[in-house]
Amino acid sequence: MAFNVLIVDDSSTMRAVIKKTIKVSGFNVGQFLEAGDGEQALDVLKDEWVDLVLSDINMPNMNGLELIGRMHADEIMRTIPVVMVTTEAGDDKVKQSKALGAVGYIKKPFQPQDIKNTLCRIMGEEIVDETDHDDEFETGDF
Amino acid sequence: MKQIMTTNLKQAISNVLELMFFVSVQVMEDENPSSEKPLNGQPCIGATLAFSGPLSGSYYLLIPQEMAREITANFLGLDDDEVSGNQAQDTVKEALNMIGGHMLSLTEEPDNFQLGIPAIIPELDADPGAYSGSRENAIFIKAGSYRMIAGIELS
Numbered sequence: 455m456a457f458n459v460l461i462v463d464d465s466s467t468m469r470a471v472i473k474k475t476i477k478v479s480g481f482n483v484g485q486f487l488e489a490g491d492g493e494q495a496l497d498v499l500k501d502e503w504v505d506l507v508l509s510d511i512n513m514p515n516m517n518g519l520e521l522i523g524r525m526h527a528d529e530i531m532r533t534i535p536v537v538m539v540t541t542e543a544g545d546d547k548v549k550q551s552k553a554l555g556a557v558g559y560i561k562k563p564f565q566p567q568d569i570k571n572t573l574c575r576i577m578g579e580e581i582v583d584e585t586d587h588d589d590e591f592e593t594g595d596f
Numbered sequence: 597m598k599q600i601m602t603t604n605l606k607q608a609i610s611n612v613l614e615l616m617f618f619v620s621v622q623v624m625e626d627e628n629p630s631s632e633k634p635l636n637g638q639p640c641i642g643a644t645l646a647f648s649g650p651l652s653g654s655y656y657l658l659i660p661q662e663m664a665r666e667i668t669a670n671f672l673g674l675d676d677d678e679v680s681g682n683q684a685q686d687t688v689k690e691a692l693n694m695i696g697g698h699m700l701s702l703t704e705e706p707d708n709f710q711l712g713i714p715a716i717i718p719e720l721d722a723d724p725g726a727y728s729g730s731r732e733n734a735i736f737i738k739a740g741s742y743r744m745i746a747g748i749e750l751s
Contacts, residue, residue: 464713465693467686470672471616512693514713541697544707561701562694563616 456484457505457577462495462521463539464513468562472508472539472569479570482579492516496524499531506577507536508560511547519547522554535576539564597651601699601748602733605655608699609737609746616694617667624736624743635660635743641685642717643692647700649709653750655699656717657692663742664688689714695746 459476461469469488476483487502489495493516495509507525511518518538525531538551538559548559558572573579606623613619638660646654659667664684669676671687693714700709737744 465686465690467668467671467683468690474673512711512713541693541711544701544705544709546707562697563612565615 455577455579456482458485458487458503459483460487460489460495460498460502460504460507462489462492462507462509462513462518464490464510466490468510475564475566475569476573479566479573481570481573492518492521492524495521496531499525499534504534506573507534508539509536511538511540511542511551519550519554522551522556526555537572537576598733598748598750601651601703602735604699604702605695605746605748606735607702608695609657609735612691612694612698613667613739616671617691618670619667619739621744622738624738635745638662638742640664641688643685643689643714644717645689645692645696645714646712647696647709648712649700650705651750653748654712655692655696655748656746657688657695658717658745659688659691660742660744663739663744667691685716689716 461472463469463472473486487498487504489498491513492509495507496516498504499507509518509521516524518540522536525534525536532555535557536555538548538556539562540547540559541562542548551559558576560569560572610621610623613621635658640658640660641664642656642658644654644656646652661684664687665676665679668674668679668684668687672679672683693711696711696714700706700711703709734745734747737746
């Protein structure tokens, strides 16, 4: 099954890298959609069919935590799984995002297999481990 | 504490640049930070990122423009001549963002720190040496034929 993935990050470079990394990982994507902050993401979510959201936390205008909160307040949007892709150093914001409804997190810097494993777990796809892992960097579901 | 943060910053620079940008780096421990042309006179792109917590201040990272274009091309899977100036700046900001977050994760109490949003240092086009040379504890990093500068400033 192919999934429509919305990537939310204020860095256009990071959006491109996440897109490229997901492609390289082999995760099955139908369409990539992009947004530069939480507000733009909500606009995309209103207009497009999205199966999965990958969102940064620290963004201007509307950050990732506010975005999850707004999605959770909407009957349809709350059913869309959200994975946080973050540089946050500690666990507090990761825990906050979980409390608000996020289903997983990926800490930057990341490797393609880390993204694929997290997305496959969340979307119920089979995981094929093709690369070595560097356990120094954290990813996972909650 | 600042010494520990500086040590962590070196580790974070190495980890992030090698893992995300495929750039092997070497910290030049005996380099004089006040040298007149710390980046060999090359025009560079600089970014700064504020942090707050038990200590507050900012990180900075100065990268030669040519190197920024190269790592952006690697990062995005493009040819060097396809990389725009904005993309190169965005890459430097994102590199610093990842370095800052990773560096704080190496501290004992990462949850006590908050990171800001990275910003480009506008005056660097004119005189990169003036920016880094006036600062204490600048870290000089060798990456292939390029040199970069990073550091922490406490407020």
